Amino acid sequence: MLARKYDNYAWQEQPAEQYEAPQPVRRRRRKPDKMKLIRSGLFKILAVVMVAYFAMVLRSEAMVQCSNELVSLQKQEAQLINQNNELRIEVEQLxxxxxxxxxxEQRLGMSVARSNIYVKAGEAAKSSNSLAAK
Known part of the structure; x- marks a missing residue:
């Protein structure tokens, strides 16, 4: 009988204690603070602008140095051209x-024989000196 009671006990519908597993607590996603988003966006934009500004400053500094070097080289070129022209004049005089x-006449006591001088005519006169000795 005891077994029978136990058997009936197993088959009888009894209100069972409902055991519910505790569900994991879902944390609500917090909506990002709008001001925080705005600040981070502005910070990123500011960082990009500052990097671009420093790049432009460095580039302009390099350009100023190059232009100063170019000016000094142009001055040096003008001086060398003037010196070259003066030297050419001196060579022509010498x-x-x-x-x-x-x-x-002065150092060697020589004199030019006027009877031996002749003048070239035509194309030869234009290309060389007009005085020549025989």
Whole structure:
């Protein structure tokens, strides 16, 4: 009988204690604070602007240095061109026939024989000196 009672006990519907497993507590996602989002966006934009500004400053500094170097090189070029022109004039004066004749007369006591001088005519006169000795 005891077994029978137990058997009936198992088959009888009794209100069972409903055991509910505790559900994990779901945390609500907090909506991000709008001011925080705005601040972080502004910070990012400000950082990009500052990096671009510093890049432009460095680039402009490099350009100023290059332009100063260019100006100094142009001044040096002008000085060298003037010096070159002066040296060309001096070379032309030194290799002129009047100078050579003057040196020959003063230092060596030589004189130009006027009877041996002749003048070239035509194309030869334009390309070389007009005085030549036989």
């Amino acid at each position: 290799k002129g026939p009047e100078r050579i004749i003057g040196l020959a």
